[in-house]
Amino acid sequence: ETGVTQTPRHLVMGMTNKKSLKCEQHLGHNAMYWYKQSAKKPLELMFVYNFKEQTENNSVPSRFSPECPNSSHLFLHLHTLQPEDSALYLCASSQNLAYTSSTDTQYFGPGTRLTVL
């Protein structure tokens, strides 16, 4: 149990659907992240939030829309996705945004396996 949960664990959606991924961290952390893990590619950082404020959007298409209502919850709203968006979407959190000590390690959730038909 890493303290970071993600729902759903698996999602199949059509290109015209709208769905949302949810991440919750029970660690009292201040920073949260969305990553995309595609086959045979390095993990890609998508979005970063620090104290509910977005600090990074790594050139992510607008069909992905993040939301961070508080420091414990992070959502990724999906609409009009493409088949190439099929991937494992990982959420992570860390105590602080800047890595200055071992306590700033990022903790990952189990991911949502997304398939876009």
Place this chain on the structure above:
Amino acid sequence: GDSVTQMEGPVTLSEEAFLTINCTYTATGYPSLFWYVQYPGEGLQLLLKATKADDKGSNKGFEATYRKETTSFHLEKGSVQVSDSAVYFCALIDSGGSNYKLTFGKGTLLTVNP
């Protein structure tokens, strides 16, 4: 920019064999280095880390030494077990760049057979 290169997998070993997974990096600043492990169906877990040259990170029998002169952080284990079967990711955070951004390698799949 920053990058991490790790050996291509998959790696298949018998139980109790010696494991080495190579990792080299490029960074603009002075990075902290990490190994993460991803077991089937799970997210990434931090396995070990090192924050300065010659530091050795260790956990669960795995070790890696931060070698600044060769820009390497190779993962080793003396005797692997079936339960070590997973994907292993080398990663860095660069103090010279955005010092929260983890840069990952592509991952190496390890399969240990009984």
